[in-house]
Amino acid sequence: MTRLNANQWLALVLALLAAAYLAMAWQIPTFPLPRPVDSDLFPKVLGFLLLLLSGFLFFEKPTPMAGADEIDQEATQGPLLLTPWARVIITSLAIAAYALLLVPVGFVLASTLLCVGLTAYYGYRRHTVNLATSLGVVLALYLTMTRVMDVYLPTGLLPF
Amino acid sequence: MDALNNLMYGFGIALEPINIAYVFGGVFAGTIIGMLPGLGPISALALMIPITFAMEPSSGLILMAGVYYGAIFGGSTSSILLNAPGVAGTVATSFDGYPMAKQGLAGKALAIAAYSSFVGGTISIVFLMLVAPLLSKVAVSFGPAEYFALMVLGLTAVVSLSDKSLVKGLIAAVVGIIISIVGIDLQTGTERFTFGSTQLLDGIDFLVVALGIFALAEVFYMLLRGGGGKEPTRNAIGSLKLTRGEVKQIAGPISRSSVLGFFTGVLPGAGATIGSFLGYSMEKRIAKDGDTFGKGNIKGVAAPEAANNAACTGSFVPLLTLGVPGSGTTAVLLGALLVMGVTPGPMMLEQRPDVFWGVIASMYIGNIFLLVLNLPLIPLIAKILDLPRPLLLSLILIFCMIGVYGMSFSVFDLLLLLGFGLIGLGMRLFGFPAAPLILALILGNIMEESMRRALQISGGDWMIFLDKPISLGLLIVALLSLTLPLFKKRIKKIV
Numbered sequence: 001m002t003r004l005n006a007n008q009w010l011a012l013v014l015a016l017l018a019a020a021y022l023a024m025a026w027q028i029p030t031f032p033l034p035r036p037v038d039s040d041l042f043p044k045v046l047g048f049l050l051l052l053l054s055g056f057l058f059f060e061k062p063t064p065m066a067g068a069d070e071i072d073q074e075a076t077q078g079p080l081l082l083t084p085w086a087r088v089i090i091t092s093l094a095i096a097a098y099a100l101l102l103v104p105v106g107f108v109l110a111s112t113l114l115c116v117g118l119t120a121y122y123g124y125r126r127h128t129v130n131l132a133t134s135l136g137v138v139l140a141l142y143l144t145m146t147r148v149m150d151v152y153l154p155t156g157l158l159p160f
Numbered sequence: 161m162d163a164l165n166n167l168m169y170g171f172g173i174a175l176e177p178i179n180i181a182y183v184f185g186g187v188f189a190g191t192i193i194g195m196l197p198g199l200g201p202i203s204a205l206a207l208m209i210p211i212t213f214a215m216e217p218s219s220g221l222i223l224m225a226g227v228y229y230g231a232i233f234g235g236s237t238s239s240i241l242l243n244a245p246g247v248a249g250t251v252a253t254s255f256d257g258y259p260m261a262k263q264g265l266a267g268k269a270l271a272i273a274a275y276s277s278f279v280g281g282t283i284s285i286v287f288l289m290l291v292a293p294l295l296s297k298v299a300v301s302f303g304p305a306e307y308f309a310l311m312v313l314g315l316t317a318v319v320s321l322s323d324k325s326l327v328k329g330l331i332a333a334v335v336g337i338i339i340s341i342v343g344i345d346l347q348t349g350t351e352r353f354t355f356g357s358t359q360l361l362d363g364i365d366f367l368v369v370a371l372g373i374f375a376l377a378e379v380f381y382m383l384l385r386g387g388g389g390k391e392p393t394r395n396a397i398g399s400l401k402l403t404r405g406e407v408k409q410i411a412g413p414i415s416r417s418s419v420l421g422f423f424t425g426v427l428p429g430a431g432a433t434i435g436s437f438l439g440y441s442m443e444k445r446i447a448k449d450g451d452t453f454g455k456g457n458i459k460g461v462a463a464p465e466a467a468n469n470a471a472c473t474g475s476f477v478p479l480l481t482l483g484v485p486g487s488g489t490t491a492v493l494l495g496a497l498l499v500m501g502v503t504p505g506p507m508m509l510e511q512r513p514d515v516f517w518g519v520i521a522s523m524y525i526g527n528i529f530l531l532v533l534n535l536p537l538i539p540l541i542a543k544i545l546d547l548p549r550p551l552l553l554s555l556i557l558i559f560c561m562i563g564v565y566g567m568s569f570s571v572f573d574l575l576l577l578l579g580f581g582l583i584g585l586g587m588r589l590f591g592f593p594a595a596p597l598i599l600a601l602i603l604g605n606i607m608e609e610s611m612r613r614a615l616q617i618s619g620g621d622w623m624i625f626l627d628k629p630i631s632l633g634l635l636i637v638a639l640l641s642l643t644l645p646l647f648k649k650r651i652k653k654i655v
Contacts, residue, residue, distance in 0.1 A: 010590060014331065021338065024353060031348040036620030037612045039350040042341060050334050056327045063325070063591055087383040088585070091557075092578055098561065099574035111561070115554040122383070122550030130551060137555055141562055149214060151566050 011058035015051055022047035087122070094118055106156020111138040163289055170517030173218055174525055182215075182223040183522050187529045190230020192544055195238045196552065199378060201231035201249075202598070205492045206370040207559050209499060210566040217502040218518040224496055225519055226526045228489060229281060229472050232432055233530055236273045236465055241266055241542060249432030249468040252440040256453060256460030263456055267398040267539075272410060272458055273465045274534045275402075279414045280466030281527040284422040284473035289520055291426070292509075295481040299506035304613035305624050307484075309634035311607045314484050316638040317428040319596045326642065328592045336597035339364055340604025347612065359572045366495045366601050368573050371560045372580025373587070373594045379553050379560075380585040400535060410462035413443045421467030425474020428486035432468040432475075439467030473523060480504050480516060484603070488595030491602040498602075 004012070025043035080086060098114045105113075115134035116127075124130055145151040173179060186208075193204035204227050212220035235250035240257035253273060260269040302310070319329035342353045343363030354360040417439030424435035443463040444453040453460045478486045483505030485491040497504055502515055509516050534541070564577050587594055618624035626632050 006590065021353075028352055029350055031350065035616065036618075037615045039345040039348045039352060042608045042611065043338075043352065046334055046338050046341075050331065050338070053327055053331045053334060057331065060325060060327055084384040084386065088380050091380065091383060092582065095557065095561075095578045095581075096575065099571050099578070102561075102565065102571060102574070107562075107565075111558050114561075115558050118554040118557065119548075119550045122553060124548050124550035126548075133551055134554065138558065141558070145562065145566055149211070151210075151214075152569070153562075153566070 005062045007060050007062040008058050011054045014057065015054035018047050018050035018054055021050065082123075090121065091118060102156075103154045104156055106158050107153040108138055108142050108158055109156060111141075163293070166513065166517045167289060167521060169513065170519075170521030171524075173514050173518035174222060174521035179219055179222050179518070179522060180525065182219050183226045183526045184529050184533075186223040186226020187230040187526050187533060190227035190232075191234035191237070191530075191533065191541060193227070194231030194234025195541070195544055196234075199375065199556070200235065201228050201489045202370065202492055202595075203375040203378065204228075204231040205489065205496065206367060206374060207563055209367050209492075209496045210563045212496055213499060213567065215500065217497065217500040217512065218515045220500050221493075221497060221502075221515055221519045222522040224493055225476070225523060226529075228493070229277075229469055229523075229526060230530065232468055232472050233273070233277050233534060236277070236468075237270060237534075237538065237542060238545060240269045240273065240461070242545060249436050249471070250464070251433070252436040252464035253461055253468075255440065255464075256455070256457050259454070259456035260458070260461065264398055265456065267400040268402060268406075268458070269461050270538050271400040271402055271535060272406075272461045274531055274538070276410065276414050276417075276462040276465035277469040278527050278531040280418040280421055280469040281473060281523065281530070283415070283418040284425070284470035285520060285523045285527070287419075287422045288473050288476060288523075292477050292481050292516075292520075295477060296506045296509045299482050302482075302506070302630070303628070304610040304617065305628050305631040306634065308607060308610040308614055309625060309631040309638070310482060310484050311603045311610065313634045313638040313641070314428040314478070314486055315596060315600055315603065316641045318487065318599050319593070320641045320644065324591050324593045328590075329596050330642075332587065332592045332594065333596040333600040336600025337604035337607065339369060339597075340366075340601045341608060347609070357572075359570060363605075364576065365564075365568060365573065366492075366598070367499075367567055368564055368576050369580050369601055370492055370495070370598055371563055372577045373584035373597060375556055375560050376577060376581030377584025377588055377594075379556050380581060381588055382549070382553060384585075400538075406458055410458055413439075413447075413459045413463040414466040416442065417463040417467040418470045421470030422474040424467070425471030426477045426486075428478060428484070431487040431489070432471040435471030435474075436464035436468040439463040469527075476519070480508060480519075481506060483508070483606075485599060488598045491595075491599040495602050 022044065025040055025047050028038075028040040028043065030040070031038050081090065094114060094117065098110055102110050112131075112135050115138060116130055119130045119134065120127065142153060145153055174183070189208065190201070190204050193199050193207065194201060205224055208224060208227050212223055215223070232249050236253045236257065239250040239254035240261050243254050243258040257269045257273065260266065315333050319333055320326060340363070342360055344350070344354075344361055345352055351361065420439055420442060421432075421435040424438055425431055440453075440460060440463050443459050444450045447453065447457070447459055449457065475486055475490045478484050479490045479494060483494070483503060485494045494504060502508070502512055560577060561574060564573050565571075567573075584594060586592075587597070614624050615622070624631075625635060
């Protein structure tokens with residue numbers, strides 16, 4: 001059996017998504033009063049278009065992955081937690097944790113922690129500069145948003 | 161005379177102290193953000209939206225316009241000093257700008273870029289002032305069928321002019337529309353694709369998608385390329401002075417490319433990138449010393465710089481007169497305007513002349529600021545390029561978070577931002593262009609509304625799109641724009 005290339009895998013995933021989308025489009029309730037175009041028409045057209053385009057993509061010749069040659073090769077052989085993909089995964093987890101902790105911990109603390117932590121994780125070793133810059137920028141943003149623009153940001157554990 | 165009176169009215173608005181401060185702030189922030197490799201005008205504008213949210217629409221758009229052309233100019237600085245264009249529109253500048261920098265002439269290249277941007281921007285504002293009201297008058301007669309066709313053309317043009325795969329571009333556009341119609345259908349009140357979540361009832365905010373697909377995805381991409389330590393070496397700046405002979409040499413290329421750039425910018429889908437490449441190749445072809453292009457020819461810096469700034473201004477024509485953005489960047493601008501409660505279009509000239517003429521007048525002031533700011537301060541501003549990459553990446557993340565949370569106060573939106581960041585990374589790695597997605601996201605709802613209104617008028621008869629000559633013409637051009645790249649490929653193969 002011949003192996004599928006990247007475009008073919010993507011096409012299959014997109015086709016599945018298009019099929020699911022179409023199934024959902026068919027469940028959109030109709031408007032009680034008759035009208036020439038209801039809420040379901042546009043989604044149905046889009047679903048079929050996506051399905052059709054997935055078909056075209058299946059037969060399109062794949063190009064090399066963009067920037068694959070630029071991926072940091074040295075880092076791929078380093079410690080597991082510092083490999084390029086690990087950096088992306090850990091950053092994503094940090095963002096998710098930030099989103100969940102933002103309200104209970106507060107904007108200033110959560111943002112400073114995220115900024116200092118990720119900067120150190122990415123390999124910056126001047127910790128005092130890191131802390132001073134991160135705290136300075138976060139505080140400046142916080143004060144601009146809350147005092148100048150009257151936008152509420154969660155205070156969390158801090159009293160202000 | 162009318163145009164002059166209107167311009168004076170615009171200056172009355174743009175010269176208000178607060179608006180002068182916004183122009184300056186916008187140009188300054190745009191220059192800095194545009195300079196950072198990877199962060200283009202779309203990210204810069206998306207990051208600015210939360211700031212403009214509570215502003216007067218005219219002030220908000222004045223700030224955003226400043227950010228836009230500031231970002232384009234900032235991109236040229238990193239193109240010249242690092243050979244790392246921050247913006248696609250300044251790639252052509254690096255062809256001769258970087259060799260000049262390597263020869264110790266970075267200051268000269270930056271000065272040429274500043275002068276060319278200034279002249280390109282100024283010439284194109286005159287054209288904008290003249291062309292936009294004319295186009296507005298034509299567009300007043302557009303009905304829903306014509307608008308639908310125009311939006312189809314806008315999308316297909318952006319897809320066909322992106323250098324990536326046509327099919328992938330179309331998929332990105334379809335996905336953009338799919339995202340745009342999540343939420344309550346305003347015409348019938350029916351919920352669509354909300355999965356029972358109350359947070360999706362109002363749809364997905366375009367800022368979440370724009371920041372995710374562009375800024376956050378860029379951070380992830382930089383991490384893959386080794387986000388840590390490896391800083392590119394920056395060339396020293398040197399003298400900024402130009403000789404009289406050099407000024408004479410660049411005068412022709414600047415004026416030609418300014419006009420060319422403006423009209424390229426007006427076309428849907430073209431914009432600064434194509435404008436700058438066209439300007440560069442046109443000058444290379446006509447220049448007697450064309451063979452020295454790519455080796456540090458000053459005309460090779462002047463032409464693309466004038467063209468890309470002129471194209472930026474040109475891209476305001478369809479946005480302000482038709483309400484249909486021709487590029488990803490102007491789509492973000494449109495989104496920002498909608499957030500501020502202004503719907504651009506042919507009636508804007510009548511209903512919101514303060515926004516229309518205020519922005520045009522502010523562009524003159526902004527261009528002067530660009531010149532004043534960039535010539536003496538560029539050695540200082542360029543120090544931003546020395547900012548350690550790890551710190552820069554973390555700060556961009558914080559800006560994205562505060563941008564999204566400050567708009568919606570929703571943790572759910574922060575998680576959506578992360579999702580779109582990962583989708584953006586995937587799109588980048590697998591060669592899906594992001595501009596069609598963002599344009600479709602902005603246009604999706606308006607497109608559906610136009611289509612449904614047209615079909616309501618015709619009683620459900622789809623022929624309405626073909627019976628109206630303007631709509632038919634626009635759809636034919638849209639179809640051609642999609643088929644031309646295929647023909648080009650065939651011809652290339654035969655040759």
